[in-house]
Every structure is written in C-alpha cells, then in structure tokens.
Amino acid sequence: MTDLLNMASLLVTAAAVIAATVVLATTRLLALALPVFLEFVTAAGLIRLAAEPTWMSLLMAASIVAVRRFIVAGLRVHT
Amino acid sequence: MGDRVLAADIELLPASTLRDVVDVLVQLIEAAGALIIFAGAVIAFVRFLRTGVGMQRSAREFATIRLSLGRFLVLGLEFQLAGDVLRTAISPSFEEIGQLAAIATIRTALNYFLSREIARERAEIEDPTVPQVAPP
Numbered sequence: 001m002t003d004l005l006n007m008a009s010l011l012v013t014a015a016a017v018i019a020a021t022v023v024l025a026t027t028r029l030l031a032l033a034l035p036v037f038l039e040f041v042t043a044a045g046l047i048r049l050a051a052e053p054t055w056m057s058l059l060m061a062a063s064i065v066a067v068r069r070f071i072v073a074g075l076r077v078h079t
Numbered sequence: 080m081g082d083r084v085l086a087a088d089i090e091l092l093p094a095s096t097l098r099d100v101v102d103v104l105v106q107l108i109e110a111a112g113a114l115i116i117f118a119g120a121v122i123a124f125v126r127f128l129r130t131g132v133g134m135q136r137s138a139r140e141f142a143t144i145r146l147s148l149g150r151f152l153v154l155g156l157e158f159q160l161a162g163d164v165l166r167t168a169i170s171p172s173f174e175e176i177g178q179l180a181a182i183a184t185i186r187t188a189l190n191y192f193l194s195r196e197i198a199r200e201r202a203e204i205e206d207p208t209v210p211q212v213a214p215p
Contacts, residue, residue, distance in 0.1 A: 001106070001110070005113055008113070008117045011117075012116075012117065012120045015120055015121075015124040018124070018128075019123070019124050019127040019128070022127055022128060022131035023127065023131070023141050025131070026130075026131050026136050026141075027136070027137075027138055027141065029138060032138055032141055032142070035145060036127070036141065036145050039123075039145055039148050039149060039152070040120060040123075040124075040148070042152065042189070043116050043117075043119065043120045043148070043151075043152055043155075044120075046112075046113070046116050046152065046155065046156065046159070046186075046189075047113045047116055047117060049159075049182065049185075049186075050109045050110070050112060050113040050159060051113075053178055053179075053182055055178065058178065058181050058182060058185070061185055062181075062185050065185060065188065065189050065192075069192055072196065
C-alpha cells in the first residue's frame, strides 16, 4: 500500500513539472504556471502523507503548504 | 442485572477487535482520499495537455482546470480528515496523538486555504470584465 502511494505521489510530481511546462509554454505567464505546479505538488504531498505519516513526511507536507501559501499570496500582490 | 448486560457487551466487542476494525476503516478511508486526489491529478493533467495542444488555449481555461484540481484536493482532504477523526479512537500513545494532531492541523489549514482560493478564483473566472490571454 505504502509503495503504491509513494509511486502515485512520484507520478503526480512528474505531472506537476509537465503540466506547469505546458501552461508556461502556452501562455508565457509564470503567474499562471507556478500555481499549477504548486497545486500538483500539494496533491503529491497529500498522497505521500496518506502513505506514511512520519514526522519527516509531515514536515515536507507542511513546508509545501507554507511555500504554496506564500507564493500564491506573493503572486496576488504582483498581478 | 445491569452488570451482567455490561459484561456481555464487553465480551461481544473486545478492545482489540474494535482497534482492528477501526484500523481497517481508517486505512480504507485514507486510501479513498488518496485515490480521489490521484484521480483529480490525472484528470487535470490530461485536461492541461489537451488544452495546451488544442485551440481553446486561454488563461481562463487553465485557471478553470486548476480550480477543478483544487476541488478534488478539498474532497480528498475531507476523506483524510474523516480518517484522522476515526483514528483518534485507537491512538494509544502520546507520540501517535501528537502526530495525528499535526496531520489534522495541516489538513484542516490546507482545506481552509483551498476552499477560500477556490471561492475567490471562481468569482474571478465568472467575472466577464477579467481579460483573457490570447494564445501566442
């Protein structure tokens, strides 16, 4: 189960890179591509958290949420 | 009489059985939450690719897809929070309870921020005065 969830998390992380690249290449707007990347990475973090709730994975998920919140707020100010 | 009924109840549902049942339920609910998030990510990924190579490329279209992914995240988080609540019934140590509290806090905070973002961005998307970016 844990291996399966870790694999799913890895796939979603790869999807984050590809989807954000597609959005960036299409619109040339970093303010649009970055939230897409962060949304997918958040999804990956949540899947990993369901796999093994260790303090390390917890710290990772909290960091992603904090960074995501910080960047989204920053982008809102600049757009 | 009352003591006899209570004793029968305890024999019918021992603590270890209850723990096992709740543990299985928690795993099922958490797996369902993870599955919803994964399915949302796959659907959003396919839609991003199709929109990227299609003719209807616009900032609004991409924002709509991102919003749908956010909704899947919120739904998955609801399931995972339900699992957290259920897990409080069988957490025997302070270490586990502390970890559970931290996970529940992160999930609740993320759920709150995501719901707020979705509401705000939905209002922006539905606002016809917001300009769309033309494809290059």
